[in-house]
Structures are given as C-alpha cells and as structure tokens.
Amino acid sequence: MVGLSLLLTLGLYVGAKWLYQKKRAFYFSPVLICPLLIIGCLLVFQIPYSTYQKGTEFLSYLLQPATVAFAIPMYKYWGLLKKYGMVMMSGILLGSLFSLITSQLFAVAMHLSEPIAKSILPHYVTTPFAMYIAKQIGGIESLAAALVIITGLVGALFAQPVIRMVRIKTPLAKGLMLGVSAHGIGTGKAFELGEVEGTVSSLAMIITAGLGLFLTPFFLATVHALFK
Amino acid sequence: MKWFRLLLQVAILIGFHQLGEMVQRFFEWLIPGSVIGLVALFLCLKWEWIRLEWVEVGAAFLIAELMLFFIPAAVGVVQYQELILQNGLYLLAFIVISTVTLMVALGWWSDRLEARRNRGSNQDGRT
Numbered sequence: 617m618v619g620l621s622l623l624l625t626l627g628l629y630v631g632a633k634w635l636y637q638k639k640r641a642f643y644f645s646p647v648l649i650c651p652l653l654i655i656g657c658l659l660v661f662q663i664p665y666s667t668y669q670k671g672t673e674f675l676s677y678l679l680q681p682a683t684v685a686f687a688i689p690m691y692k693y694w695g696l697l698k699k700y701g702m703v704m705m706s707g708i709l710l711g712s713l714f715s716l717i718t719s720q721l722f723a724v725a726m727h728l729s730e731p732i733a734k735s736i737l738p739h740y741v742t743t744p745f746a747m748y749i750a751k752q753i754g755g756i757e758s759l760a761a762a763l764v765i766i767t768g769l770v771g772a773l774f775a776q777p778v779i780r781m782v783r784i785k786t787p788l789a790k791g792l793m794l795g796v797s798a799h800g801i802g803t804g805k806a807f808e809l810g811e812v813e814g815t816v817s818s819l820a821m822i823i824t825a826g827l828g829l830f831l832t833p834f835f836l837a838t839v840h841a842l843f844k
Numbered sequence: 845m846k847w848f849r850l851l852l853q854v855a856i857l858i859g860f861h862q863l864g865e866m867v868q869r870f871f872e873w874l875i876p877g878s879v880i881g882l883v884a885l886f887l888c889l890k891w892e893w894i895r896l897e898w899v900e901v902g903a904a905f906l907i908a909e910l911m912l913f914f915i916p917a918a919v920g921v922v923q924y925q926e927l928i929l930q931n932g933l934y935l936l937a938f939i940v941i942s943t944v945t946l947m948v949a950l951g952w953w954s955d956r957l958e959a960r961r962n963r964g965s966n967q968d969g970r971t
Contacts, residue, residue: 629912647911651918658922665922672916678906679913681857683878684864685903687885691896703954711950718942726934732927739939740946743914748876758920759927765918766936770943778944782952786962789955797946800910818907822882829875 621663621671628653642773647765647801679744686822693815700788700816708824711796715740716835735759737832739767742799745825749832764799771798772805791816796824853902860885 632646643649658668669676690697697704716737723733734755738746743764750760775794784790790809794802795817803821807814864881867873873880888894921928 625912625915629915633911645911647914647918650915651921654915654919655922658919665920668919669916675913676916679910679917680861680878681854681881682906682910682913683876684857684860684881684885685899685906687882687889688896688900688903689907690882691886691889700958703957707950707954711946714946714949715942718938718945722938722942726931728931732931736935736938740943743917744878745876747917752874756924758917759924761914761917762921763935763939765914767939767943770940771947774940774944774947778947778951782948782955784951784955786955786958788958789951792954793947793951796950797943800914804911826879829879833874 619671621668622675624654624657625650625672625675642769645769645772645801648769651762651765683744686818689815689818690822693819696812696815697819700792703788704792704816704820704823707792708796708820708827712740712824712827712831713835715797716832720835720839730754731756732759734836736763737836738828739763740797740799741825741828741832742821745828749828753833753836765801768798768801771802775802775805775809787812788816792820795820799824850901850905853899854906855902856899857881857885857902857906 628650629646632644632649636644636646654668657663658665719736719739720733722728723736728736731754734753735750735757737753737755738749738760741749741764743761746760746764747757749755750757771794775790775798778784778793779790784793787810791806791813794806794813798805799821803814803817806817860881861878862881863884864879865877867880867884868875868877885894885899889896889899
C-alpha cells in the first residue's frame with residue numbers, strides 16, 4: 617500500500633510532465649492534474665490520507681534540500697541582485713504587504729474561521745515556507761500548500777495576458793511580478809520567457825519567502841494590536 | 845557514474861539541510877532549518893569552501909523537479925472537503941483577483957522604473 621502511493625505519484629508525475637511539455641496547456645501542469653487524480657484515487661478506493669502521506673513522506677522531505685538548493689542560483693546571480701537590488705527589494709516588500717492585507721480583508725469579509733484565515737495569509741509564499749509559516753501562526757499546513765499551488769497556477773496562467781495588456785517590456789519587471797506573486801510555478805513560467813526573467817523571478821521568490829517568515833507574524837501582531 | 849554523481853550531490857544538499865535543522869533546534873530559532881542550510885551553503889560557496897561543481901547538478905535536479913515534492917502536500921486538501929465545497933469558489937475568486945491585481949501593479953510599476961533607468965543610462969553613454 618505504502619509503496620503503491622509512491623509509485624502512483626511518481627508515475628502520474630512523469631506522465632503529466634511529459635504531456636505538459638508536449639502541449640503546454642495549464643491543465644496538464646503536474647501540480648494541478650496529479651493531486652486531482654490522486655485525490656480521486658483516494659476517494660474511490662477509500663484510502664485514508666494518512667496512508668498516502670506515509671508512503672510519500674520521502675518526496676515531501678525532498679522539499680527541504682530543494683530549498684537549500686536555491687543557494688546555487690543566488691550564488692550564481694548575486695550580481696543581478698546587486699544591479700536590481702533597490703527595485704526588487706521595494707517591489708518585494710510592497711507586494712508582500714499587498715498580499716497580506718488583501719488576504720486579511722478577505723478573511724474578515726467572509727467571516728472565515730481563524731485557522732482558515734491563517735492558512736490563506738501565506739498564499740503568496742513558496743510552498744515549503746508557506747507551510748512553515750502556516751504552522752507557526754496556527755493555520756492548516758496542507759490547506760496553505762493547496763492555496764499556494766492555486767496561486768502559482770493563476771499567476772502562470774495570467775502572466776502572458778498581463779504582460780500584453782500592461783505592455784511590460786523589461787525582463788526585470790516580468791521576473792519580479794511573477795516571483796513575488798506566483799513563486800515556484802510562476803518562476804517556471806518566467807524561465808519560459810527567458811533566462812533573466814527566470815533568474816530574477818527565482819531570486820524574488822526566495823527573498824519574498826524569507827521576508828514572509830518575519831513579516832507574517834509581525835503583520836498578525838500589528839492587526840491584533842490595532843483591531844482587538 | 846552520472847547517477848552516482850547526482851545522488852552524491854543531492855546527499856550533500858540533504859546534509860546541509862540536516863545541519864540547518866540541528867542549528868535551528870540548538871538555538872531554538874524561528875527560521876526553518878532549510879533556510880539556515882541555504883544561507884550556510886551560500887556562504888560556503890562564497891568563501892570557496894565548497895566548489896560550485898560539487899553541488900550544481902544536484903541542485904538543478906531538485907529545483908527542476910520541485911513540483912513533484914509539492915504533490916503530497918496538495919493531496920492533503922482531501923481532508924478538508926467540507927471547507928472546499930463551502931468556500932472553494934470564493935477562495936478561488938479571491939486568489940485570481942488579488943494575484944492578477946498584484947501582477948498588474950508590480951509589473952507596471954517596476955517596468956516603468958526600469959525603462960526610465962535604461963533610458964537614463966543610454967543618455968549617459970552618449971554624452
């Protein structure tokens with residue numbers, strides 16, 4: 617059973633990735649189609665999530681060394697960060713604040729329960745960090761992860777229309793807007809647009825995530841101090 | 845040989861994560877172990893204690909297959925079916941509106957800023 621979860625996940629991932637590379641349609645994106653198909657399997661065969669989770673523990677663990685791996689693009693493109701530093705840092709700070717404030721407003725307007733509201737807050741941060749932040753502030757880890765993935769897909773899907781509509785030309789702007797709003801999946805899209813776009817996006821994503829670690833609890837404390 | 849090198853490099857990255865976890869537990873820091881590992885590896889590269897070739901292939905592999913490692917976490921929403929049925933559409937609408945608004949605002953603002961800077965540096969070049 618446990619081995620089966622791993623095999624199912626790997627098989628679907630390889631298949632979806634192959635399809636996505638051929639068709640480039642967002643609904644073949646492995647992060648969308650694989651979880652949906654697996655959820656279908658779990659429901660049909662009445663397999664509890666805990667069983668599946670145990671079988672795929674190793675895959676989830678690899679998120680951690682993958683986060684460490686981002687040291688390499690940071691090291692290789694440190695010069696780019698120096699060159700674009702001011703625009704990137706201010707964009708990241710303002711973008712993060714925008715995401716936190718709109719999330720909080722939405723949660724209040726919808727009367728969402730506390731754990732759900734806290735799972736929405738880190739939706740703009742890359743998954744391993746978002747799950748960590750959600751856990752720290754009392755949200756639900758896997759809900760946070762799902763919202764992050766949806767956010768990334770939305771960002772990647774709307775990237776081209778936004779670029780055309782607003783007539784964005786510089787690689788810096790394309791990369792920055794994708795990295796701050798749509799993290800990993802957006803960064804994948806940014807690499808499709810170009811090398812500089814992708815690199816700016818991955819740097820922006822890491823810095824946004826790192827900032828989110830401190831900004832989110834600070835933001836919550838401020839909200840509590842002001843309105844409670 | 846190729847596979848062996850890849851596995852070895854991934855093992856080095858896992859080692860850095862484990863080191864980060866140990867440091868995090870020891871000092872009881874709020875920063876996750878993976879970030880401590882990231883900073884440690886960055887510094888090791890910068891100080892040339894570790895060569896780029898020792899980790900480059902492994903890192904590229906992990907980053908390229910990042911989506912695979914998200915899948916189990918995303919499947920976790922199966923535990924929250926009720927919530928999804930009740931609020932799913934609103935949640936989706938919120939994410940679409942806020943993400944697209946942010947992209948438009950951020951893209952527009954940084955594009956103008958960068959275009960102006962480019963124009964400025966071009967003129968400097970001419971004079």
